Amino acid sequence: MPVEEFVAGWISGETFFFLLSHHPQWWITSWGRLASSAWREGPHSLHLLVTTGALGLVLGHPFDTVKVRLQTQNTYRGIVDCMVKTYRHESLLGFFKGMSFPIASIAVVNSVLFGVYSNTLLVLTATSHQERRAQPPSYTHVFIAGCTGGFLQAYCLAPFDLIKVRLQNQTEPRAQPGSPPPQYRGPVHCAASIFQEEGPRGLFRGAWALTLRDTPTLGIYFATYEWLCRQSTPDGQNPSSATVLVAGGFAGITSWVTATPLDVIKSRMQMAGLKQREYQGMLDCMVSSARQEGLGVFFRGLTINSARAFPVNAVTFLSYEYLLHSWG
Numbered sequence: 001m002p003v004e005e006f007v008a009g010w011i012s013g014e015t016f017f018f019l020l021s022h023h024p025q026w027w028i029t030s031w032g033r034l035a036s037s038a039w040r041e042g043p044h045s046l047h048l049l050v051t052t053g054a055l056g057l058v059l060g061h062p063f064d065t066v067k068v069r070l071q072t073q074n075t076y077r078g079i080v081d082c083m084v085k086t087y088r089h090e091s092l093l094g095f096f097k098g099m100s101f102p103i104a105s106i107a108v109v110n111s112v113l114f115g116v117y118s119n120t121l122l123v124l125t126a127t128s129h130q131e132r133r134a135q136p137p138s139y140t141h142v143f144i145a146g147c148t149g150g151f152l153q154a155y156c157l158a159p160f161d162l163i164k165v166r167l168q169n170q171t172e173p174r175a176q177p178g179s180p181p182p183q184y185r186g187p188v189h190c191a192a193s194i195f196q197e198e199g200p201r202g203l204f205r206g207a208w209a210l211t212l213r214d215t216p217t218l219g220i221y222f223a224t225y226e227w228l229c230r231q232s233t234p235d236g237q238n239p240s241s242a243t244v245l246v247a248g249g250f251a252g253i254t255s256w257v258t259a260t261p262l263d264v265i266k267s268r269m270q271m272a273g274l275k276q277r278e279y280q281g282m283l284d285c286m287v288s289s290a291r292q293e294g295l296g297v298f299f300r301g302l303t304i305n306s307a308r309a310f311p312v313n314a315v316t317f318l319s320y321e322y323l324l325h326s327w328g
């Protein structure tokens, strides 16, 4: 089984910088150093691509926090109201709650997604990544391979995503003397408390909704990416960097448009069991949310999430393609 796709997915998901850089000062200075050396070496430098992957995730996280809050809390009137309240009560740091686990896990998740996708295509079409420009796979095969990757990555993502959502929803300001501490002190404490209270299954709360969200929509993700690349690339040639960026960005948005209804349900199920109400199951969550808040509830957070999805997915595809290309 070719492993390059797993490795390229891993690096484009990009974690090792996080492991090296527990300290924000280190992060900022080393990113600055890498970016400036990459600038000198030219825009195709690996450093630049890899660090922009991480940077995209960091810069995208505040948008994600606003999205999650709009989806699960009914106290905000809209994007601006949520931003203002978060900033007033929790300062800028409030937007970065729950960020460490996504950064630590995105590499594993992307590695599984891209690795399984490419190897499923290999099984279906008997072509390797390098051969696929000359012999492009059908969109049906691309879709099936994307769904397979999406299905398997959902299981790796589920516990990390649960902890992210729980931490993003803690609206307490940073510990001030005398004020009650938030329920979870950090990602590890959050994981440990869920494990203690609900056992290992507790960590997979909402996992079904997540799997249903990701399986078809990651098929759409890869099919959109392939379609957009082929539209603007002459037959048999590799797409240009600009094409990859635009196709990756729109693939991200398209797949999020289709994923948002189940994303809302997934986030609500993950929050169930805390202050909010319990649901009997996914269907109950859908029906009661729609009854109480109207059908618009299924598109909560879509605008802000699309603004985040474009740059994040543009960079992911660019580094993935670039890495595979440079390994020949």
Ligand SMILES: C[N+](C)(C)CCCC[C@H](N)C(=O)O
Residues within 6 Å of the ligand: 213, 214, 217, 218, 221, 252, 255, 256, 259, 309, 312, 313
């Ligand atoms: C399938 N679904 C739409 C859920 C996600 C597709 C894009 C995944 C990417 N890591 C991101 O965070 O944007």
